Amino acid sequence: MSQAGAPQSAFVLHSRPYKETSALVDLFTPEGRLRAVLRSARGKSGSQARPFLPLEIELRGKGELKTVARLEPNGIPNLLHGDVLFSGLYLNELLIRLLPAHDPHPALFEHYALTLQALATGRPLQPLLRTFEWRLLDELGYGFALDHDVQGQPLVAEVWYRLLPESGLEAVDHLQPGLFLGRDLRALADADWEQPTTLATAKRLMRQALAPHLGGRPLVSRELFMNLKEPPRA
Incomplete structure (x- = not known):
């Protein structure tokens, strides 16, 4: 039997039954996202293999x-x-869908752990979510500047911009759906969440930025949340 590897920090992202008494667990560690078999998943280990709980694991x-x-x-x-x-x-x-397996991201792991702590202590949701989305995109090499356009020019407050997901923000000279005002983008670059339009701008911008990388499949967590918020039918 092979020996267990070195201990490492981890979080369970998702788990599902596997064979008779085991589970397949998706784990996020500083060394990347990985999948492993958890045996005797109905016992003590299974009760501890739940999301959002900081863990120390050894793999074999x-x-x-x-x-x-x-x-x-x-x-x-x-x-x-x-x-x-x-x-x-x-x-x-998001981590399961976007993060390649076995691709180390220790800084993202630390940011994820801090985000969970902030969520658990009741910090405002939207800034935390938008910041994490931005950090994830940047870690994966999909980030873009929020203070200048694709030509390298500083954003102008009264100019409208569109997002080119592969390159960044481009100024436009006529209105069209899905645009962003330079003033709002500059507030977002400064993380000025006190501006009333910053949160709405951040949400639309991150959705546009994430969409090409998520493909056509909707996010299950988003659908569950929306269904929960729908009023019951008469």
Whole structure:
């Protein structure tokens, strides 16, 4: 039997039943996103393999699909409820959908851990979500400047811009759907969340920036949240 590897920090992003008593768990570690088999998932380890709980794990195996040799809590649980819970599930789904397997992102891992802590302590949701989306895009090489356009010119407050996902913001001379005002983009670049239009601008901008990388499949966490918010039918 192969020996277990070195201990590492981790969070469970998602888990599902596997064979009779095991589970397949998607893990996020400083060394990247990976999938592993958790045996005896109905026992103590299974109860600890839940999202948002800081863990220390050891993995065993030589192939791509490894086995969890040890899994223990490694910090204070981040207790998420209501809208905050759906926000955490949204972050997890983004990581599963966008982050390549076995691609180390230690800075993103640290930012994720801090974001969960902030969510659990009741910090405002929208700035946390938008900041995480931006950090994720930047880590994956899809980031773009928020203070100047694709020509390298500083953004002008009264000029309208469109997002070119592969290159950045481009000034336009006629109105069309999906544009952003330079003033709002500059407030976003300064993380000035006090401006009433900054949050709405950030949400639209991040949706446009994420869409090409998510493909045509909708986000399950977003659909669940929207269904929960819909009033019951008579």
